[in-house]
Amino acid sequence: MERPKLDQANRRGGLELLLENSTKVHKVEVTTPKDGQGKVVEVTTPKDGQGKVTMKLLLSWVKDNLIKERPEMFVKGDSVRPGVLVLINDCDWELCGGLDAELEEKDVVVFISTLHGG
């Protein structure tokens, strides 16, 4: 799979405010640098030549391509900032390998900003 697609990166709970037009759902195609035409990119794992998209790569891609302001509200270091819950297909990314989780076509990634109000 040379160009895996992430069907939806769905952000909610306030993070949409960081994006142009406050869109909550994004269909994105994350390309790997292999073919030299990718928009992003950073190779995260050595020998990752099979075009695998990891969460680490996706975060970097989202930061560079979707986040229009205050990136510190989304990322910290190479991970998400504290207080953001990451879900891959409705499952806590900690159960899927965290930053190293490999994404497949049609995977849905959701970033939840936790709420504290009441």
Add this chain to the structure above:
Amino acid sequence: MGGGGGGGGGGGSRREAIERELKKLRAEREDLDGRIRLLESELEAVPAGVSGAAAGKGVGDGSCGGSVACQSRVGNGFAPDGGLPADMIYRYSRHLLLPDFGVEGQRKLSQSSILVVGAGGLGSPVALYLAACGVGCLGIVDGDDVELNNLHRQIIHKEAYVGQPKVKSAADACCEINSSIKVVEHHHTLKPCNALEIVRKYHIVVDATDNLPTRYMISDCCVLLNKPLVSGAALGLEGQLTVYHHNESPCYRCLFPSPPPVAACQRCSDSGVLGVVPGVIGCLQALEAIKVATGVGEPLCGRMLLFDALSARIRIVKLRRSSPGCTHCGKNSFFTEQDFQKFDYENFTQSPMSDKAAPSVNLLPESARITCRDYKKLVDNSEPHLLLDVRPAHHFQIASISPSLNIPLSMLEEKLPTLETSLKETGEASTLVVLCRRGNDSQRAVKLLHEKGFASAKDIIGGLQAWGRDVNPDFPVY
């Protein structure tokens, strides 16, 4: 005859008044009859010599030893094992008819004690439902008083209680619904110094608070005392719900080891909240508390419910389990009760243990700031100036000082040319005065304006809130 007709009309309105009075009295009699029936059935259920009606309202920090009231009451004499007291059978008959819930569920509920932390938007339906459904002992903690701007969502409070403690208002409402349970008022803000003592008395804790440091504190407290924690949150048009520290579910620290940056912590008092949203989450919290108390069904352990009111979507996601390496609930945790009592949660999260007090910033030198009283003088002296209001447009629509120019802080940089034009119209020598709601964004704006060459820019200390307090009491604060 005209006069007779008029007299008849007068007689008619008198008649109506009497009928109204009769209707009222009859309703009162019906109410009294109901209460008499309830007490009679209670009396029948209690053997002579045992004081059964230990239920009622407890003020202060009276102990809530499970449900003293319910434990001392025996059954109805018509069921194996004694069954439930007769008055409970009638009151909770619709619960007893549920095959999955039944007598056992109701009995467990009547023997459980649940602490609701926060009598606000979430806590209102939680307390009302838990009181109505017959938990043995219901504790309510809150240090705040009822305010008029609470009532659109905090449905437990009535207008007559504005200015009174929320715990009193909430406890009165609960007792009106169900006088047979014990309701305990804890009129404090929950803090590390009093949390252990209060939480220790209950089986289950419901987090219905409105701020981040309190959420960390309640979770730590529940881990130390090994209590299940039903946690809900709501903001704007979204809500979240899960059960922490129960059946291997994570604690708050497993999920969020480090607190988010302060800028990411929105408060209802800043961002707003649609009244029904905490209502929905609070109802679900009551449901989860009932499930945990009775062992009926599957509580939301290791799962989180996400509610999006705008799109009418509920999503339930799977969470990690309790982490063995967690600093607080992990096997090797050495966080003690003493550590807890000393822990500074406000410092840890860099935010206050209250929804109301917005952390104020101090970005500018004295010379770049004026008080609202000084601004009033400037206006009265007709000194040339331009008032720039940097609040978001929907805030500006609520109320503003006229004349003023509204450019939201987020758009200020791109709209500098507009500002320049307006400033020229008011005169070259005019001062640029910047205003916002509380006096934080105005400082950020002035800082930016100074960098962009608007050297005369000053901000009004305390914003419109100070204006409403110190200059114009008629200005509608929000």
